[in-house]
Each structure stands twice: as structure tokens, then as C-alpha cells.
Amino acid sequence: MDATHEVFNQPEPLVDTNLFETNRALRDALRFNAPQLDTAPLSRLGALAGSGAMQVHARLANTHTPELRTHDRFGRRIDEVEFHPSYHALMGAAVGAGLHGTPWAEQGAASPHVLRGAGFMLFTELEPSVLCPISMTYAVTPALRSNAAIYRDWAPRLTSRSYDPALKPWRDKPGVTMGMGMTEKQGGSDVRANTTHAEPDGSDDWGQRFRITGHKWFFSAPMCDAFLVLAQTASGLSCLFLPRVLPDGSRNALRIQRLKDKLGNKANASSEVEFHGAFGWLVGDEGRGVPQILEMGTMTRLDCALGTSGLMRQALALALNHTGQRMAFGKRLAEQPLMRNVLADLALESEASTMLALRLARAFDRRGDAQEAAMARLLTPIAKFWICKRGSHFAQEAMECLGGNGYVEEAGEGIMARIYREMPLNSIWEGAGNIMALDLLRALRKADAAAALAQELAPARGAHPALDKLAASLPLRVEEMASEVEARRLAQDVALAVQAALLHQASTPAVFSAFCDSRLGGDWGQAFGTLSGRTDFDAILQRALPNRHDA
Structure with missing residues (x-):
């Protein structure tokens, strides 16, 4: 049977293009803001981000969205989010490009925030959803300096260019990621209205330890290795470090209630969570969380x-x-x-x-x-x-x-x-x-x-x-x-x-x-x-x- 029509006048897709080399505005902005910058890494990232293979990963990660697994088949609580392999391929590429930690890993380097910023823009053209945990890891890492012991243990892995999605203790992983948990149902941007509270529970190698009880209404990237969260203590709203897996290898009492069904940002898991006496360690001064x-x-x-x-x-x-x-x-x-x-x-x-x-x-x-x-x-x-x-x-x-x-x-x-x-x-x-x-x-x-x-x-x-x-x-x-x-x-x-x-x-x-x-x-x-x-x-x-x- 003959075809009823011939397909023509349909544009060829924009694929296998170096997103950096073909972006004159970006290159001129770099010359102005950081004229001494070596842009060779950006050219390599531009070629990768513009490749057909990575575009397929972006499509698949958004088509096969994250799924929540609250329990295993034996009824044990696991609170894990399952991602398509393409999500992990994208995360590996972003971490490999240093978009999560270049400014903290390469002290003394020329214009590290500009270099990382340009790379972040290039990767966004490929797939923005996976950059949520990348961005949070970038933002959280310097804040950990307020707890020298945690920073000593976690910083080398937070700036590592190795991506490991496994849920296991930090010391057994070549690289880790971090998230943040701030907003609650009743407050939104008004974090001072938070009701989540934390009670003192002694101290250890990481300093003052608390037990956290409460919830977070928006908790993005719940499969990160640790989070900074806000909770009310006796001195007011405080910032606490909450790992998914505790130092002894057991899982912290963080319960993922459900994943958000969002307009976009589909490849990234955003969730609602509850803390049932979860362990957290103080970062910075108590009462100075804001x-x-x-x-x-x-x-x-x-x-x-x-x-x-x-x-x-x-x-x-x-x-x-x-x-x-x-x-x-x-x-x-x-x-x-x-x-x-x-x-x-x-x-x-x-x-x-x-x-x-x-x-x-x-x-x-x-x-x-x-x-x-x-x-x-x-x-x-x-x-x-x-x-x-x-x-x-x-x-x-x-x-x-x-x-x-x-x-x-x-x-x-x-x-x-x-x-x-x-x-x-x-x-x-x-x-x-x-x-x-x-x-x-x-x-x-x-x-x-x-x-x-x-x-x-x-x-x-x-x-x-x-x-x-x-x-x-x-x-x-x-x-x-x-x-x-x-x-x-x-x-x-x-x-x-x-x-x-x-x-x-x-x-x-x-x-x-x-x-x-x-x-x-x-x-x-x-x-x-x-x-x-x-x-x-x-x-x-x-x-x-x-x-x-x-x-």
C-alpha cells in the first residue's frame, strides 16, 4: 500500500551541538567577568550537554519519574525513592563536572563561582531537574564549617567528583550529596512559624545531638545523604544536620510520606516528610538557624x-x-x-x-x-x-x-x-x-x-x-x-x-x-x-x- 504523504518541511532536531562554543553571549560574558579563566572544561561540558546520547537520558529521566518505596516486601520501612537509570547518568555527569562543589574543592582557583555558574547554565540546557540536589549540595557545604567535626568528615566527599546513589554510611561512599528541609505546611516562606521541634540528646564526636520530631512540607531530593533542617529548640529556631544513615549504619527516623506531583521538574523527587525522633546535630549557634x-x-x-x-x-x-x-x-x-x-x-x-x-x-x-x-x-x-x-x-x-x-x-x-x-x-x-x-x-x-x-x-x-x-x-x-x-x-x-x-x-x-x-x-x-x-x-x-x- 502506498504511503498517503511524504514528510517534508520538518526541521532537523538541534542535536550533537557544543552548547558552549555556539553560545557567543555566554563566552563574551565570561571574557568580561573572568578574562583569565580556562574555558576548556566548559567546552567539554558543552559538547557533552549538547550530545544526542545525553538528550536521551534527559527524556527518559522525565518520562520515567521517581517512585516512592515506603516498605520492602517483608513490611520493613525503607523510605527509598527509585529513579530511572538515566537520572543517575545525569547526576553522574553533573557531579563529574564539579557543579556541586568546584568553588569549595579548588581553593585558590581562578573565578571558581563564575566557572561553576557557566557550567550550571550549560547543564540546565540539557536537564534542569537533577540540578536541585546539585544546587543544594553547593549551598550547604560551606555552612557545615560551623560544625568542624561534621565538616571534617563530610567535606571531602561533598566536593568529590564521584557520584554514588547507594543509601549507606558516608564513610563507605566516594561521594555524597546534601539537601535542605525548611518549609512547613503552616509557614511556607515564613520559617519562623515552624513547629518542628528538637530535644537535646547528649553529645558525641559531631557535637551536640538532638532528637527531631515534626514535618517538612517541601523536602526536595529526599534521597540525598544528609540534610540541613530547621527545628525549634529551647533557644529558638536552630539549624541541624540530619543524615539519612546514622554513623552506626542504621537508618535515621525520616519518613517519606509521599512525593509531590508537580507541574514540572519531573525527574527530581520532591516530597513531604515526617521526623519521628530523628537524630540531628547542631550546626552553628543554637537559636541562630535563620x-x-x-x-x-x-x-x-x-x-x-x-x-x-x-x-x-x-x-x-x-x-x-x-x-x-x-x-x-x-x-x-x-x-x-x-x-x-x-x-x-x-x-x-x-x-x-x-x-x-x-x-x-x-x-x-x-x-x-x-x-x-x-x-x-x-x-x-x-x-x-x-x-x-x-x-x-x-x-x-x-x-x-x-x-x-x-x-x-x-x-x-x-x-x-x-x-x-x-x-x-x-x-x-x-x-x-x-x-x-x-x-x-x-x-x-x-x-x-x-x-x-x-x-x-x-x-x-x-x-x-x-x-x-x-x-x-x-x-x-x-x-x-x-x-x-x-x-x-x-x-x-x-x-x-x-x-x-x-x-x-x-x-x-x-x-x-x-x-x-x-x-x-x-x-x-x-x-x-x-x-x-x-x-x-x-x-x-x-x-x-x-x-x-x-x-
Whole structure:
């Protein structure tokens, strides 16, 4: 029987592409923020993350989602989560690239947070779900220094590039991962409302020991080897180290109640748990758990900005790849004037997000410098707020570039649909928009905030009238910001000003001019694809292409 039709005018998938070498914006951001950095590891990671084999692992890990096993066949409580082998392949690749611990393992290395940040972005393009335990391990490791004995035993394995998913004592594993347990049903972001409590239970080689009773409403990556959790003690909310397997080899009394059925982030297991007299060891001073957690939150918020930037780049690359091949009305879609406007607008947003996220990573590398420390305080809530807020809108527009093919799960192995579902997570996780706006207000109370911002914007003074106007207004707004009502707007405007200043220094005149004209000068509409007809579309689009190498 003859076939009823021939399949044609369907784009070839974007596969076996080096995600680093074809990302001009990322490479220029690295040259600006860390010019001395050896990027050879990033090139190797870019080739791995863009490979067809790893894309198959990403698809399988999201198709065959984690399953909870509360008991074994004999009725014994085991509280284990079973993952598809592709999940472990992805975890092994992320750990092997050092995305969980490079800054702590390679003391004295050049720009370790920038290097790790760029790698985190590249891996996000492959599969973001598995990066939850990677991010938490990165954030938790330095906090353990507040308990010297635990840090001595666990730090070498937390920074090891060996991944071992087995549930067994830390001393029997070449590498371990860590998570965090903060939020409860009644409190959410208001962790001071937590009811989980801990009673003293003596002390041992790891210091003061407690028995923890209570619950956590969101407990991501429950198969990590240990967690930092918050619990009420006699002195107030305290930070405790809770291992899954105790030093004597027995399992701690952590009960996984169920796994969350989430919109996205499917390959990662998020759970609800209860503690039934679980053992935990004090980390830091008793009653000082909130400051301890806030320090860790700073690092995971960096990862939210990095991760969303990586997802933006992936969505843009898929849109460019599709429209560069698909014919419609006698031209490739990417040659149609309106589509060129949409794609160029998305390219501006993606590059600006990349620049801001890596600028924040650079501030983490130079915390000993007063200016950089001030910018870390300012940019952490700003980058987390603004980049993550733009993500969902960005993903919807990029999906529309693929038309119905983008909405169908099978199209491109469902990658665009996965991106769309994943985008809201980074905006919600580790503090939603209002929490970030409040954090910005706290940062602004530091005496050096306005001066640090002025210094950051100074290199772009005189480069564009719209940027000059915005920059001139910010110091007074920063100094006078007393009300919470306009904090989101201030976060938006500071983010745009910093992004513009970075683009002036690290990108091309075409990108900088179009960004300022649209985002700052008002020559823009209420949706992507409303850039001025005077925009240099050719220069912007050529720079953003995902399937060729620009030296």
C-alpha cells in the first residue's frame, strides 16, 4: 500500500551541538567577568550537554519519574525513592563536572563561582531537574564549617567528583550529596512559624545531638545523604544536620510520606516528610538557624538566576533552529519580518539575563572586595527576581515560534514543553517575587548600597540617553525607598540598568542599543516582538544562532 504523504518541511532536531562554543553571549560574558579563566572544561561540558546520547537520558529521566518505596516486601520501612537509570547518568555527569562543589574543592582557583555558574547554565540546557540536589549540595557545604567535626568528615566527599546513589554510611561512599528541609505546611516562606521541634540528646564526636520530631512540607531530593533542617529548640529556631544513615549504619527516623506531583521538574523527587525522633546535630549557634539558612539561600538564589538564564538560552536555540529551517509563505520563518522581530527580542532578553547572572557569580568570587560584597547583596535578590520573572513569558513566546509543534510533547522529544513547565519553578523556589523585593529592601539599608550601584553603572555613563536618565534617578530612589509597595518596581529598574551597563561593556553595539531603546527608552510594546523597525536585526540574530561557531 502506498504511503498517503511524504514528510517534508520538518526541521532537523538541534542535536550533537557544543552548547558552549555556539553560545557567543555566554563566552563574551565570561571574557568580561573572568578574562583569565580556562574555558576548556566548559567546552567539554558543552559538547557533552549538547550530545544526542545525553538528550536521551534527559527524556527518559522525565518520562520515567521517581517512585516512592515506603516498605520492602517483608513490611520493613525503607523510605527509598527509585529513579530511572538515566537520572543517575545525569547526576553522574553533573557531579563529574564539579557543579556541586568546584568553588569549595579548588581553593585558590581562578573565578571558581563564575566557572561553576557557566557550567550550571550549560547543564540546565540539557536537564534542569537533577540540578536541585546539585544546587543544594553547593549551598550547604560551606555552612557545615560551623560544625568542624561534621565538616571534617563530610567535606571531602561533598566536593568529590564521584557520584554514588547507594543509601549507606558516608564513610563507605566516594561521594555524597546534601539537601535542605525548611518549609512547613503552616509557614511556607515564613520559617519562623515552624513547629518542628528538637530535644537535646547528649553529645558525641559531631557535637551536640538532638532528637527531631515534626514535618517538612517541601523536602526536595529526599534521597540525598544528609540534610540541613530547621527545628525549634529551647533557644529558638536552630539549624541541624540530619543524615539519612546514622554513623552506626542504621537508618535515621525520616519518613517519606509521599512525593509531590508537580507541574514540572519531573525527574527530581520532591516530597513531604515526617521526623519521628530523628537524630540531628547542631550546626552553628543554637537559636541562630535563620541567619544560617539565609546564607545558604543566597547561593541557591544565584542558581535560580543561572538556571533560568540557561533555560532561556535553550528555548531561544530551539526557536532559532526551528525557524531557520521551517518554510512558510515562500520563506523560512526566520526570514519573515515579524518572526525576526520576535527572535531578536528573545535574543536580547536571553543575553541580558546571561550577563546579569554571571555578573552575580563574579561578585561571589570577590566577596573580600567591598564593592563586590555590596553588589552581591544587591544583585542576589534583583537577579533572582527579575530573571526568573521573565522566564515564563519568554518560554511561552519561544514555544509559539514552533507553533503547534512546540506544544506537542513529542516535538523535539518534548523539550520545549519541559522548558515551559520548568520556568515557573525558579521564580517560586527559594523565595518568590515578594520575598525577593523584601530582601532588596534589607540590602538597601546598607550604607554603601547607593554608592556601589552608582559605581557599577559608571562605565556606561554617556553611552545611551535612556540609560543615563534611569541611572540618574536610581540613587535617590534607593536612598528614599522606605515603603514595600514599590519594591518590585525598583528591583525591575535596577536589574534593567545593570543589564544595560553590562551589555555596553561586554556585548555589541547592536545588542546594547536595541536593549536600551526597548527596555529603557520605551520604544517597545507589551509583548516580545515589538522592537523598533530601526533595530539591527541581522546583527542580533547572527550573534544568537545556536548551530555555528563564532571565534
